[in-house]
Amino acid sequence: MSTASIARTPVPDPGTASASVPALVLRGLTQRFGNVTAVDGLDLTVQPGEVVAFLGPNGAGKTSTLDMVLGLTRPTAGMVQVCGTTPRDAVDRGWISAVMQTGGLLKDLTVAETVELTASLFASHQPLDAVMERAGIAGIAERRVGKCSGGEQQRLRFAMALLSDPRLLVLDEPTTGMDVEGRRAFWGAIQADAQKGRTVIFATHYLEEADAYADRVVLVSRGRVVADGTAAQVRAMSSGRTVRATWPGATPAEVDRLGLLDGVESVSLTGSTVTAHTTDSDALARHLLTATPCRDLEVTARGLEDTFLALTQPTTFPQEQR
Numbered sequence: 001m002s003t004a005s006i007a008r009t010p011v012p013d014p015g016t017a018s019a020s021v022p023a024l025v026l027r028g029l030t031q032r033f034g035n036v037t038a039v040d041g042l043d044l045t046v047q048p049g050e051v052v053a054f055l056g057p058n059g060a061g062k063t064s065t066l067d068m069v070l071g072l073t074r075p076t077a078g079m080v081q082v083c084g085t086t087p088r089d090a091v092d093r094g095w096i097s098a099v100m101q102t103g104g105l106l107k108d109l110t111v112a113e114t115v116e117l118t119a120s121l122f123a124s125h126q127p128l129d130a131v132m133e134r135a136g137i138a139g140i141a142e143r144r145v146g147k148c149s150g151g152e153q154q155r156l157r158f159a160m161a162l163l164s165d166p167r168l169l170v171l172d173e174p175t176t177g178m179d180v181e182g183r184r185a186f187w188g189a190i191q192a193d194a195q196k197g198r199t200v201i202f203a204t205h206y207l208e209e210a211d212a213y214a215d216r217v218v219l220v221s222r223g224r225v226v227a228d229g230t231a232a233q234v235r236a237m238s239s240g241r242t243v244r245a246t247w248p249g250a251t252p253a254e255v256d257r258l259g260l261l262d263g264v265e266s267v268s269l270t271g272s273t274v275t276a277h278t279t280d281s282d283a284l285a286r287h288l289l290t291a292t293p294c295r296d297l298e299v300t301a302r303g304l305e306d307t308f309l310a311l312t313q314p315t316t317f318p319q320e321q322r
């Protein structure tokens with residue numbers, strides 16, 4: 001099944017996880033698969049009501065972390081607490097549930113039948129009509145799952161995850177493969193729900209989703225947190241500007257030498273385009289226009305995407321040269 005909420009029957013016991021207890025605490029969380037360290041001593045605390053984007057490149061360790069949060073795998077080392085208890089206990093109590101990317105749906109059932117069947121696995125659950133309304137699928141209740149679009153199927157998974165009225169909702173790249181309209185409708189439903197106080201943590205590759213929907217962005221790279229704050233704070237973490245220019249016939253060695261200039265944080269060469277991040281764009285621009293054959297020079301403020309690349313990719317020149 002795709003949602004952790006339906007993997008086990010929850011024990012109704014509202015009230016013992018108070019609002020002052022963090023929704024999620026990770027301490028030194030580590031997951032190794034043979035020689036691969038997928039999660040490398042990750043620390044994170046999420047307070048109730050926060051909407052957190054877990055952002056990182058492929059293989060950063062997002063899914064491995066969320067699997068441990070959901071109690072699907074055990075950490076190699078470190079600790080996970082969900083609403084003050086273990087992940088398995090939180091799942092049992094219906095305090096945490098998840099919307100995963102794929103799977104878990106039977107195509108021949110209708111949307112309403114799917115929600116009913118899932119609800120029958122719980123000792124107690126939210127009213128079905130209210131859950132379907134909240135997830136934005138009340139209007140397609142009689143539609144067969146196989147006829148639903150990707151966005152509609154994700155909203156159905158969202159409804160299934162809401163049945164236990166979880167305190168913490170985990171979304172693992174929930175809008176992968178959806179078109180723009182499907183993504184917007186899905187996030188509209190999640191946001192409306194989050195505004196009522198639910199804690200949401202979502203893994204995504206989409207920077208614009210993190211920017212638009214998260215109160216807080218946690219940027220992970222190689223199993224570690226490399227930035228943590230609002231989208232604006234994370235963007236500001238790599239201050240400075242991006243300088244791009246066309247350098248016909250540039251060699252990697254010539255471009256690497258730009259890394260020796262004051263303020264240059266990273267530099268790369270793609271075709272004949274040089275891209276550099278620097279805290280002193282005037283000096284770099286002057287150098288490129290006077291000491292190299294560069295032309296078509298462009299200076300821009302960094303966006304979240306540039307910050308993401310700057311914080312998650314190694315520079316192209318050796319550190320000892322700097």
Ligand SMILES: Nc1ncnc2c1ncn2[C@@H]1O[C@H](COP(=O)(O)OP(=O)(O)OP(=O)(O)O)[C@@H](O)[C@H]1O
Pocket residue numbers: 033036037038039056057058059060061062063064065205
């Ligand atoms: N079961 C496993 N066995 C071996 N290696 C694994 C396993 N699961 C994950 N990995 C490795 O651990 C690292 C982190 O993977 P993970 O899926 O957690 O990253 P991710 O950030 O979710 O990536 P993506 O955005 O591509 O889904 C990768 O190098 C991956 O190949």
